[in-house]
Amino acid sequence: MHRKFEDTYKHKGLRNGLTDKLRLKGIKAEAVLMAINSVPRHFFIPSEFEIHAYEDKAFPIGSGQTISQPYTVAYQSQLLQLSIGDKVLEIGTGSGYQASILLACGAIVYSIERHAELSKQAAKILKLIGDKQLHLKVGDGTIGWVEQAPFDKIIVTAGAPSVPKILFNQLKENGYLVIPVGNDTKQKMVRITKLPGNELKSEIFEDFSFVPLIGKNGWK
Numbered sequence: 001m002h003r004k005f006e007d008t009y010k011h012k013g014l015r016n017g018l019t020d021k022l023r024l025k026g027i028k029a030e031a032v033l034m035a036i037n038s039v040p041r042h043f044f045i046p047s048e049f050e051i052h053a054y055e056d057k058a059f060p061i062g063s064g065q066t067i068s069q070p071y072t073v074a075y076q077s078q079l080l081q082l083s084i085g086d087k088v089l090e091i092g093t094g095s096g097y098q099a100s101i102l103l104a105c106g107a108i109v110y111s112i113e114r115h116a117e118l119s120k121q122a123a124k125i126l127k128l129i130g131d132k133q134l135h136l137k138v139g140d141g142t143i144g145w146v147e148q149a150p151f152d153k154i155i156v157t158a159g160a161p162s163v164p165k166i167l168f169n170q171l172k173e174n175g176y177l178v179i180p181v182g183n184d185t186k187q188k189m190v191r192i193t194k195l196p197g198n199e200l201k202s203e204i205f206e207d208f209s210f211v212p213l214i215g216k217n218g219w220k
């Protein structure tokens, strides 16, 4: 059946509710909250789960993968401290929802996904939303995107066993890498800052549970 993509007043009302909930959970970055309030998350969710799109939950999106919970998306986006025009690399396009939030915050987004089917579906929805500052690629994001480096910010949306050095190398000076690091069930959110002289600062935040980052510099 042909799916209709409509963003109704009801959806907008549900998004207001979700935005309020994220504010109560501690998200403070106004640009991120405004992005959550404007991006139609239900477009990125398989039709059978569409009515639940504005609950603060992760959902399956095919290929054994998930669209992250809105709180997680907002949390990672907030840690990036985005400025308009930032060049951002995302590892794990998945549904394309996180990419859409970054775009709504004014970033220029480069996003890599290892599953071609997911990348194709994300491209379709992101085209429908109509943002031009987006570049998608199918491949192993654990090696980064060397032709497009350096990046102001890098966000990894799958759980890594450790911080891939190659991603740190592709950051600009004073850039941030936000990455969940841990085992296959639980990870700590980590923010790495690339200080002058290639020095590294590491900050550790809350626990999350992501699908695994699989690749040369991830899980095998």
Ligand code: SAM
Pocket: 065, 066, 067, 068, 091, 092, 093, 094, 095, 096, 097, 098, 099, 112, 113, 114, 115, 118, 139, 140, 141, 142, 157, 158, 210, 211, 212, 213, 214, 215, 216, 218
């Ligand atoms: N950002 C996504 C969203 O908004 O829907 C979340 C996607 S899901 C939590 C993580 C994604 O990372 C999955 O789609 C998975 O296939 C992808 N992934 C895992 N390892 C990868 C790798 N080495 N390179 C690129 N994508 C990878």
